[in-house]
Amino acid sequence: xxxxxxxxxxxxxxxxxxxxxxxxxxxxxxxxxxxxxxxxxxxxxxxxxxxxxxxxxxxxxxxxxxxxxxxxxxxxxxxxxxxxxxxxxxxxxxxxxxxxxxxxxxx
Amino acid sequence: xxxxxxxxxxxxxxxxxxxxxxxxxxxxxxxxxxxxxxxxxxxxxxxxxxxxxxxxxxxxxxxxxxxxxxxxxxxxxxxxxxxxxxxxxxxxxxxxxxxxxxxxxxxxxxxx
Numbered sequence: 001x002x003x004x005x006x007x008x009x010x011x012x013x014x015x016x017x018x019x020x021x022x023x024x025x026x027x028x029x030x031x032x033x034x035x036x037x038x039x040x041x042x043x044x045x046x047x048x049x050x051x052x053x054x055x056x057x058x059x060x061x062x063x064x065x066x067x068x069x070x071x072x073x074x075x076x077x078x079x080x081x082x083x084x085x086x087x088x089x090x091x092x093x094x095x096x097x098x099x100x101x102x103x104x105x106x107x
Numbered sequence: 108x109x110x111x112x113x114x115x116x117x118x119x120x121x122x123x124x125x126x127x128x129x130x131x132x133x134x135x136x137x138x139x140x141x142x143x144x145x146x147x148x149x150x151x152x153x154x155x156x157x158x159x160x161x162x163x164x165x166x167x168x169x170x171x172x173x174x175x176x177x178x179x180x181x182x183x184x185x186x187x188x189x190x191x192x193x194x195x196x197x198x199x200x201x202x203x204x205x206x207x208x209x210x211x212x213x214x215x216x217x218x219x
Contacts, residue, residue, distance in 0.1 A: 031206035043197065043210040090206035093138060093157060099149040
């Protein structure tokens, strides 16, 4: 069973496009995280949120607790945004992870 | 990076040999985690620790053991490595009562 589902699995965009990655979860959570992983690289936390919306530069994350759904938006995408984006939820003392969305932004 | 290091960063070993991976943190966090990351599966929990000598199993714990004799160190041992344990292993910590998780740089393990 997958507690966290992400879509799409793969995404290719032209530079400048608006990008949306979706995450649905099936467990009660304390917080939801969006993580970024560049090829061959480590995992970096972009956002942690438990309600509403957060913005950091060109990245926006929203969460709807009632619908158990979150979205990560990237405005004016850039080739350096090419990475795997991972949705994760924290519940109790454990975390559950989606399989990731691989984003490629073409110049 | 919350002061998390992993060693070694890369290792190639033969089937049947024991392997120990080390995770070291410098900020006295109580919770530490070991995950493996494989294509198509995402990050999966192997074991976690909630204090010195306090550990619990995750969803993919078979073939792995852990130890935590000091707050700063969390060791993952493969008693007899198998090819199915070829993976990238990440250590992580949970920051206090906040559900913020920070990851180490990862260890790429290849079992031949």
